Amino acid sequence: MADYTFGGTDEENAELKKLNAEVLEDPDSFENWEKLVRAAESLEGGLNRNSSPQSIVATRDIYDRFLAKFPLLFGYWKKYADLEFSIAGTEAAELVYERGVASITNSVDLWTNYCSFKVETSHDPDVIRELFERGATSVGLDFLAHPFWDKYLEFEERLEAQDKIFAILDRVVHIPMHQYARYFERYRHLAQHRPLPELLPADMLSQFRSEIENEGPTTVQAGAQQVKADRGELEIEREMRTRIDNFHLEIFARTQTETTKRWTYESEIKRPYFHVTELDESQMVNWRKYLDFEEVEGDYSRTQFLYERCLVTCAYYDEFWLRYARWMLAQPNKEEEVRNIYQRASMLYVPISRPSVRLHYAYFEEMCDRIELAKDIHQAILLNLPGHIETIVSLANLSRRHGGLEAAIEVYKAQIESPVQCDHYAKAALCAEWARLLWKIKGSVDEARKVFQQNAHWYLDSRPFWISYLFFELEQPTSAENESAQYKHIKQVHDDIRRKSQLPPLTIKDLSHYYMAYLLERGTKGTAKEYMTLDREINGPFSVQTTMKQKLAEDGREASTQRRLMMENGHPGVEVDEAAIRRGENPYTKYYQQQGEQQLPSDTQVCRSS
Numbered sequence: 001m002a003d004y005t006f007g008g009t010d011e012e013n014a015e016l017k018k019l020n021a022e023v024l025e026d027p028d029s030f031e032n033w034e035k036l037v038r039a040a041e042s043l044e045g046g047l048n049r050n051s052s053p054q055s056i057v058a059t060r061d062i063y064d065r066f067l068a069k070f071p072l073l074f075g076y077w078k079k080y081a082d083l084e085f086s087i088a089g090t091e092a093a094e095l096v097y098e099r100g101v102a103s104i105t106n107s108v109d110l111w112t113n114y115c116s117f118k119v120e121t122s123h124d125p126d127v128i129r130e131l132f133e134r135g136a137t138s139v140g141l142d143f144l145a146h147p148f149w150d151k152y153l154e155f156e157e158r159l160e161a162q163d164k165i166f167a168i169l170d171r172v173v174h175i176p177m178h179q180y181a182r183y184f185e186r187y188r189h190l191a192q193h194r195p196l197p198e199l200l201p202a203d204m205l206s207q208f209r210s211e212i213e214n215e216g217p218t219t220v221q222a223g224a225q226q227v228k229a230d231r232g233e234l235e236i237e238r239e240m241r242t243r244i245d246n247f248h249l250e251i252f253a254r255t256q257t258e259t260t261k262r263w264t265y266e267s268e269i270k271r272p273y274f275h276v277t278e279l280d281e282s283q284m285v286n287w288r289k290y291l292d293f294e295e296v297e298g299d300y301s302r303t304q305f306l307y308e309r310c311l312v313t314c315a316y317y318d319e320f321w322l323r324y325a326r327w328m329l330a331q332p333n334k335e336e337e338v339r340n341i342y343q344r345a346s347m348l349y350v351p352i353s354r355p356s357v358r359l360h361y362a363y364f365e366e367m368c369d370r371i372e373l374a375k376d377i378h379q380a381i382l383l384n385l386p387g388h389i390e391t392i393v394s395l396a397n398l399s400r401r402h403g404g405l406e407a408a409i410e411v412y413k414a415q416i417e418s419p420v421q422c423d424h425y426a427k428a429a430l431c432a433e434w435a436r437l438l439w440k441i442k443g444s445v446d447e448a449r450k451v452f453q454q455n456a457h458w459y460l461d462s463r464p465f466w467i468s469y470l471f472f473e474l475e476q477p478t479s480a481e482n483e484s485a486q487y488k489h490i491k492q493v494h495d496d497i498r499r500k501s502q503l504p505p506l507t508i509k510d511l512s513h514y515y516m517a518y519l520l521e522r523g524t525k526g527t528a529k530e531y532m533t534l535d536r537e538i539n540g541p542f543s544v545q546t547t548m549k550q551k552l553a554e555d556g557r558e559a560s561t562q563r564r565l566m567m568e569n570g571h572p573g574v575e576v577d578e579a580a581i582r583r584g585e586n587p588y589t590k591y592y593q594q595q596g597e598q599q600l601p602s603d604t605q606v607c608r609s610s
Helices: 010-025 030-041 053-069 074-088 090-103 108-121 125-139 146-158 162-172 180-191 202-214 233-266 281-297 300-313 318-329 335-349 356-367 371-384 389-403 405-417 424-442 445-458 463-474 483-499 505-522 527-539 546-552 558-567 578-582 589-594 601-609
Strands: 218-222 225-229
Touching: 010 030, 030 053, 030 074, 053 074, 074 090, 074 108, 090 108, 090 125, 108 125, 108 146, 125 146, 146 162, 146 180, 162 180, 180 233, 202 233, 233 281, 281 300, 281 318, 300 318, 318 335, 318 356, 335 356, 356 371, 356 389, 371 389, 389 405, 389 424, 405 424, 424 445, 424 463, 445 463, 463 483, 463 505, 483 505, 505 527, 527 546
Parallel strands: none
Antiparallel strands: 218 225
16 A cells, blocks of 8 residues: 555645544544545535545545445435546436445435436436335335435426325324324315315225215205205215325324334434444433334334334344344345345444354355355354454354264364464364263363363363362262262362462462361261361461461461561561562562452453353
C-alpha cells in the first residue's frame, strides 16, 4: 500500500495514505474509518464524472471496504449512491442501492430514498411500482414506516391512479403504526366514492347483501300512513355502504388497539439504527420485552420483522442472534432461514472474540448431517482464537460422536503437543479434559489417573488441572474393602496440592476444605488427628501454618521464615534485594502473589478458561 496513489493533490494523497494506514492498523476503529471516508469524499473538491480516474477508483475502494465492515449504516449507502450518480449515472447508483437494501433489508430510510431515486430517474410506472412493492414487503410492517408509504402514495397520486391509492390504503389501515389514524381517515373518505367490489371481498359483500334482503320490505311514510315497500337497488347500496363503513370502523378499532399495545415498547426505543457504540442495558431489556410480546401474539411475519429490526440495533450482541435462531428453529420447515441467521451472525456481525454463536452454528450443521462443515467451523474459530478451550473441547466431542473415542483423544493430543496453538494454561485444562474423557467415556480410571500423574509436574500452577485431579479422585466409587486404597490416592493429590503446586494460598485453602470434608464423611478411626492438623494448618493463624512457611522460605525451611517473622514483628515479609529494587521490582510482589491478593495475568486467563 506504500506505493498506492489515491489521486488528488500531493497534500490530499499524503493525508489519505496516513488515514488509510491508521485504518489498516486498527480496522475496528469506526472513528478512523469515518475520517478516511470524509477525506475521500473531499478529493478534488468533490468527485464528479470529470474527476481523475485515480480519485474515483480510490474513493470507490474506500467506500466498498468501509461498507463491507459496517454494512448496516444506511446513511452511507445513500451517500455512496449519490456519489456514483454524480460520477457514472443512474445504473451505477442503482447498483449501490441494490447492494444497500440487500445489506440492510429493513431500513425504511434507505428504501424510501431508493424509491424516490427511481421515481425521479425512471419513466416506467410498472418498474417503479415493482420496486415499491419490494420495499413494502421489506419495511411495510415497520412502526415508523409512514415516510415509505407516503412516498408510495405520492407516486400513485402523480399518475392519478385512484384505484391503486385505495388498494395501498386498504393494506396500510391494518398495520399498527405511528400514524395509523391519518391513513384511516383518508381511506374512509375515499371509500365513500369507490365501487362496492373494491371495498370488501366478494364473499363478504354477498353476505351483507343477503342480510339486507332477508330483512324484508322497508317501511316508508305515505301521508298519514306507513306502507311497506320493497328495497330498491339504491337503497340496498346505501345500506351496504353503511354496514361497510361500520366494518371499517371495526378495523380501525383493532388497529388502534394493536398500535397502543406496541407503543409501550416503541416509545422506549431510543436508538432504532445501528451504531458501533454499546447499547444501554435499559434498551436491551426493552428489546427483550418487545420480542416476548410479539412471540406471545403469535404472528409469524410481525415477530420475524421485529427480530430483524432488533438485529440492526443489536447486531453485535450474540444473545439476540441466538434467540432469533432458536425461535426460528421452532417454526416448521425453516431450516434454511435458521442457517441464514447463523451465517449472518458468524460472518458479518458478532465478534470472533465471542464464539458462542459460531459453536451453535456448528451444532446446527451437525444436526443437519453436515459433519465436515461443523468441523470446519470449529477450525475457523481456532484459526482466529488459537487455544480457545471451549472450542477445542467442543471439537473433541464432535470428533468423538462421529469418529469414536480415539478421534477425540487425537484432537487433544494435537493441541497439547503443538508448540504454537495453545499456551501453557490452555494445555493444562485440555490435559484435564483428556483424562476426564478416558474416565467418563471409556470408563478407564487407571488410564485417566495415569494422564493426571504423568502431567502433574508440568502444570503446577494450573487451577483447572488440580481442581479436576482432586475431584476425579474424590468422585471415584468406593466400598469398605477398597476405601483405604482410594484414601491413598486422594491424600497423595492433596499433599501434592499443598506441597508441590504453585497455586495461590486461597485456592489451596478451598481445595483443602473439600479434602477435610472427605475425611469427616468417609474417614476411619484415625481421621480426627489428620483433620485437626489440617484445620490448624489451613484455618489457623499464619504463625502455625508450617507448610505455608516452608513454601515462603527461599530455602524451603520453616526456620527461615520464622526468623523473618521475628525481625519484622510478625509480618511474613520478604528479604529486601537492593539489586531487584534498582531494576524496578517490587520486593513485596511475591508475598502478595503467594497470598492470592494480587493475581498473575495467567491466573486471570485460567479463571476464564475454567
